[in-house]
Amino acid sequence: MAGLGSNALTLADWAKRVDPDGKTPMIVELLSQTNEILSDMLWVEGNLPTGHRTSVRTGLPTVAWKLLNQGVQPSKSTTAQIDEACGIMEAWSEIDKDLAELNGNTASFRLSEAQAFIEAMNQEMAQTLFYGNASISPEEFTGLSIRYSSLSAVNAQNIVSGGGTGSDQSSIWLICWGANSIHGIFPKGSKAGLQHEDHGLVTVETTAGIAGTRLRAYQDQWQWKCGVAVKDWRYAVRVANVDIGALVANSSPADIINLMIKAIHRLPSMNMGKCAFYMNRSVMQYLDIQRRDDVVTGGMRYDEVDGKLIPSFRGIPIRKCDALLETEAQVS
Numbered sequence: 001m002a003g004l005g006s007n008a009l010t011l012a013d014w015a016k017r018v019d020p021d022g023k024t025p026m027i028v029e030l031l032s033q034t035n036e037i038l039s040d041m042l043w044v045e046g047n048l049p050t051g052h053r054t055s056v057r058t059g060l061p062t063v064a065w066k067l068l069n070q071g072v073q074p075s076k077s078t079t080a081q082i083d084e085a086c087g088i089m090e091a092w093s094e095i096d097k098d099l100a101e102l103n104g105n106t107a108s109f110r111l112s113e114a115q116a117f118i119e120a121m122n123q124e125m126a127q128t129l130f131y132g133n134a135s136i137s138p139e140e141f142t143g144l145s146i147r148y149s150s151l152s153a154v155n156a157q158n159i160v161s162g163g164g165t166g167s168d169q170s171s172i173w174l175i176c177w178g179a180n181s182i183h184g185i186f187p188k189g190s191k192a193g194l195q196h197e198d199h200g201l202v203t204v205e206t207t208a209g210i211a212g213t214r215l216r217a218y219q220d221q222w223q224w225k226c227g228v229a230v231k232d233w234r235y236a237v238r239v240a241n242v243d244i245g246a247l248v249a250n251s252s253p254a255d256i257i258n259l260m261i262k263a264i265h266r267l268p269s270m271n272m273g274k275c276a277f278y279m280n281r282s283v284m285q286y287l288d289i290q291r292r293d294d295v296v297t298g299g300m301r302y303d304e305v306d307g308k309l310i311p312s313f314r315g316i317p318i319r320k321c322d323a324l325l326e327t328e329a330q331v332s
Contacts, residue, residue: 033119033322035126040276040319042177043184043192044229051085051141052185052229085134086187086227087141089124091117094204097216110218114196117222121194126323129228130173141227144173148238151332155233159331160262162254164243169328170283172239172256174263174316178273181235185227197221235272237263240331247286256287260313276317280324284311287318 046052059078066072093113100106132143148159162169175182186192199219206213230236239259247253260277267275279287288311302309303317311318 033123033126034281034320035122035323036319037129037175037276037278037321037323038122038126040175040177040274041129041184042179042274043186044179045190045192046084046086046185046188046227046229048083049188051083051187051227054082054084054229054231055079056082056231084185084227084229085141086185086225087128087132087134087139089121089128089224089226091121091222093117093220093222094217097201097218100218106218110220114220117220118194121222121224123323125224125226126321130171130323131325143228144175144230144236144238145171145328147230147233148236148240149331158234158237158266160237160239160259160266161331162239162242162259164241164246164254165330166243166245167327167329168244169240169330170242170244170280170324170326171328172242172259172263172283173278173321173324174237174239174260174267174275175278176235176267176270176273176275178235179231181232181272182228182230185229186225190225194222194224197223232272234266234268237266238331239263240328242283244282244326247282253286256283256290257313264314264316270316276319277313278319278321278324280322280326281320282326283324284318284320 044052056079057077058080061077062073062075064072095110095113100109128140128143130143130145132140133146134140134142135146148155150156151159151161153159177183197220199221201216202219203214204217204219206215239262242254242256242259263277264270303312304310
C-alpha cells in the first residue's frame with residue numbers, strides 16, 4: 001500500500017487541464033526540451049547484471065628487427081578491464097480515481113500526465129549523460145563531462161578549449177556512437193529504454209489531511225535502467241570553454257566553426273560509428289550567425305532527411321541538446 005502525498009494531482013490541477021467543454025486539452029509543454037542526443041544514442045545489452053565490463057588494450061607488444069642466426073625476445077600486449085555501471089531512474093504517478101474519472105475522460109487525462117513524466121525522464125537522462133557523477137551521487141551513472149574534465153589527463157588530446165574563462169561556459173560535443181566506441185548500456189537480462197507499468201486501480205494511504213485514511217487511485221510506474229560505456233575514449237571530443245557571455249556580447253567570441261574543425265581532427269576515424277555534433281540552442285544560434293560566411297565556401301550545409309532540413313558540418317549532423325548547460329566551470 002502506497003502513500004499519496006503533496007505531489008499528487010489536486011482538483012485545482014485537474015481544472016487547469018480541461019477545456020470549458022470538459023475535454024482534456026492538448027497541453028502546451030512549455031517545460032519541454034530538445035535533446036536529440038537520445039535519438040542518436042546506440043544501446044547495447046550489458047554483460048553484467050549491474051552494467052557492462054569492457055576489455056581495452058593498454059599496451060602493444062614489442063617488435064624488433066631480426067638478424068640471421070639471432071633470435072627475438074617474445075613479448076605480449078597488455079589489457080585492462082573497465083566496469084561501467086548502470087543506474088535506475090524511476091517515477092510513480094498516483095491519481096485519485098474520482099478525480100481521474102471526472103467528465104469520463106479517464107484515459108486522456110492519464111495520458112496527459114504520462115507525457116509529463118516521459119519528458120521529465122528524458123530530460124533527466126540527457127542531463128545525467130553529460131553531467132552525472134557517481135562518485136558524488138552513487139545512484140547515478142558517470143556521464144561524459146566528468147570523464148573529459150582536465151587538460152592534463154590522459155584523454156586531454158580529445159578536449160579542445162574554446163578559450164573562455166569564468167563560470168558561464170558551455171561545451172560542444174562530437175561523439176561517434178558505435179559498439180566499439182561509445183554507446184548506451186542496460187543491465188544484462190533487462191529491457192532497453194523507458195519502461196511503463198500500469199498498476200491500474202490500487203488502494204493507497206493518504207499522507208495529507210487525516211493520516212491513515214484510504215482512497216482508490218490509478219497508479220503508474222516508470223523505470224529506466226541505463227548507463228553509458230566509453231569503450232574507446234578517442235571517439236568523443238569535448239569542445240570546452242565556449243564563453244557564452246563573449247558570444248552574446250560579440251566581444252572576441254569563440255570561432256565555433258574553427259573549433260569544430262579541430263574536433264573532427266581529434267577522431268581517429270569517422271568510420272567507427274554514427275557521428276554527430278551536440279550543442280545547446282544558444283551556441284547553435286551563434287554558429288548559425290557565424291556560418292553565413294562559411295556557407296559561401298561550402299563548409300556547412302543543410303541536408304534534407306525525411307522531409308526535414310538537418311544542419312550538418314563536413315557531412316556530420318549538428319544536433320540541438322538543451323541539456324548542455326551555459327554555467328559550466330572552466331576546464332583547465
